[in-house]
Amino acid sequence: MTTIASPTEWLAVVASRQLRDHTTVFAGVGVPLLAAALAQATHAPNLTIVVEGGIVGPRIKPGRLPISTNEMRTAYRATMLTGITDTFLLAQRGALDVGFIGGAQIDPYGNVNTTVIGDYARPKVRLPGTGGANDIASLCRQVIIVTAHERRRFVPRVAFVTSPGWLDGAGGRERAGLRFGGVSGVVTTLGVFGFDPTTRRMRVDALHPGVTMDDVRANTGFEVLSADGIDTTAPPAADELELLRALDPERRFLG
Amino acid sequence: MKPSEYDFVAARRRLEAKEKSAGEKLTSLEDAAARVTNGDVVAVGGILFSRTPMALVHAILRERRTGLTLVRNLMCQEGEFMMAVGAVERVVTAWFGIGLPWGVSKIMREHVEGGKVVYEEWSHLALGLRFRAAAMGVPFLPALTMLGSDLVAIGPMKTVIDPYTGTTLAAIPALYPDVAILHVHRADRFGNCQIDGYPHMDADIARAASTVLVTAEALIPDEEVRRHPDRTVIPGFLVDAVVPAPWGAFPHECYGLYEADFEHFDEYAAAIDARGTAGVTEFLDRHVYGPASWLESLELWGAERLARQARRAHELVPATDIMGGLSTPPKPPALGAPRQSRGAPRPPDAFTGYA
Missing domain, CATH: 3.40.1080.10 (Glutaconate Coenzyme A-transferase)
Structure with a gap:
């Protein structure tokens, strides 16, 4: 087994470390779900995974990775199956600590677009839509976005706010009636990003080894704030990679 | 709206x-x-x-x-x-x-x-x-979701002030x-x-x-039904029409009975990539407008393919756990029963409703 991690493996491993033991995570399929399962297998055995299809506490059957949030693969060995609306209401109640979502297009305030490019009524490109992402971003105690770091994704202003981050900055969520939650982090193929507590703009918290601020600037369509003393993320450990690869032997999501 | x-x-x-x-x-x-x-x-x-x-x-x-x-x-x-x-x-x-x-x-x-x-x-x-x-x-329910997003800006959803705390809430219309x-x-x-x-x-x-x-x-x-009334989720008096349709969700999944046919999705998506909307209408001509009945449409998939999808479901949900442990999986009369997963005891046939 090579211990050199691919970019997606970096993403999954670093994302998994954001999750704490004895908490709940509302995870989307793909890398977020893999990262949550990895966290469960390593440092967070008492983590409960919740999936929007009404699935609570599932395990992943190696080689049968979920493709949708609503299918038997996702429900494998779950502890509870309930309605979709009721699952989201657990988040609205405040019972889901972390929302773990992917991103299509993201701006400096952590707003995400998965709806349209261009005019809403006659779009240039009609994207699939929010799915549960808007609700996860609105209702979980905190949201972590997991995404490849590319300039076309990190834009100065999203064409459409599908999932609210900090909206237009300080006080934006409160003004809109979003009393709880907000985007706390963005894990990318370059590093880990947080948000300035005052301005709510994206800032660098840690970079993967060998990644420079120049790399970040080259791959981001807006100015990323730079904190004093940027950390360097620890590389994926051999046991983390082994567990992760066992979950996705066909490398459907790990690439 | x-x-x-x-x-x-x-x-x-x-x-x-x-x-x-x-x-x-x-x-x-x-x-x-x-x-x-x-x-x-x-x-x-x-x-x-x-x-x-x-x-x-x-x-x-x-x-x-x-x-x-x-x-x-x-x-x-x-x-x-x-x-x-x-x-x-x-x-x-x-x-x-x-x-x-x-x-x-x-x-x-x-x-x-x-x-x-x-x-x-x-x-x-x-x-x-x-x-x-x-x-x-x-007419509506209050909620904390969708607020602040452009889904509200472009859509018909309104907000409402909570009369108790003065908080702005989404007023989700029925x-x-x-x-x-x-x-x-x-x-x-x-x-x-x-x-x-x-x-x-x-x-x-x-x-x-x-x-x-x-x-x-x-x-x-x-x-x-009367032996397990706790399993009933829709009361009969709300329902206008009931039709038995074995494999009635296929090629999509039905929990515990058959998995969605991902190979079909690959083929269907490839036809659309190649021929656009014609890829869909060709599929409909063959599977919807051609066959005289639902069972004839099912026959186009072949018994082997259906049995494979049932087997895949049973690998994820043990066969004994499905149909409330009461009934066998569906038996399309024209196609025969999908195979049970190996080693699973077969529940009695008395309750299947399929003669």
Whole structure:
């Protein structure tokens, strides 16, 4: 087994470390779900995974990775199956600590677009839509976005706010009636990003080894704030990679 | 959004005026589909490629309806089918596609970007609460979701001030569909419905709609329903039509019975990549308009393929855990029973409803 991690493996491993033991995570399929399962297998055995299809506490059957949030693969060995609306209401109640979502297009305030490019009524490109992402971003105690770091994704202003981050900055969520939650982090193929507590703009918290601020600037369509003393993320450990690869032997999501 | 969708008074009057019978509901797919009229708001049960009422979707396509509004939280192939034949003028949904591996729906893009179909987007929870509000008989429900996003800026959703704390809340309007089409695991001839596994939103949708059309994997005797009344999620008096439809969600999944056919999705998506909308209409000509019945349409897949999908389901959900432990998986008469997973004890056949 090579211990050199691919970019997606970096993403999954670093994302998994954001999750704490004895908490709940509302995870989307793909890398977020893999990262949550990895966290469960390593440092967070008492983590409960919740999936929007009404699935609570599932395990992943190696080689049968979920493709949708609503299918038997996702429900494998779950502890509870309930309605979709009721699952989201657990988040609205405040019972889901972390929302773990992917991103299509993201701006400096952590707003995400998965709806349209261009005019809403006659779009240039009609994207699939929010799915549960808007609700996860609105209702979980905190949201972590997991995404490849590319300039076309990190834009100065999203064409459409599908999932609210900090909206237009300080006080934006409160003004809109979003009393709880907000985007706390963005894990990318370059590093880990947080948000300035005052301005709510994206800032660098840690970079993967060998990644420079120049790399970040080259791959981001807006100015990323730079904190004093940027950390360097620890590389994926051999046991983390082994567990992760066992979950996705066909490398459907790990690439 | 049309004001009639959240008119809770009119919706209540319709339900009050309707016969709510404990009697016979058993009918044919054709008769059930004939109750959908042009311009109806049709809510589709299940979600994405899970428990899609595919046999009813086929029957409605064969009726050549037009001007429909199709509502489903995560819309899948049924939306593409209806777009491809010009049956639908508006979709109300949170997400449209088959799944991440198959990319953004090219059929949806063509119809929405070209202005032929309106895509009305709600968040997943908000649309779920639209059904829940209607199921509760109220005009709206307060919620903390969708606020601040452009989904509110472009859409018809309003906000409301909480009279107790002064907080701004989303006022999610009810959605009372004209027709609900649902596929369940078991029903009796009187319309009492039982679902295994995740319930999705079907129970709310059934309560929200004016007319409820149901297909079931298995038709079970009244006595079996009465032995396990806790498993009934839709009471018979709300249901207008029951049709037995083994494999009635295929090629989508039915929990515990058969897995969605991902190879079919690959082939279908490849046909669209190659030939656009024609890829869909060719599929419909072969699978929907060609066969004389649902069973004939199923035969096109072949017994081996169906058995494989049943086996894949049993690898994830033990066969003894499904159908409430009461019934065997469906047995399409023309095709024979899908094989049970190895070593699983076979439940008695007495309750299957299939002679």
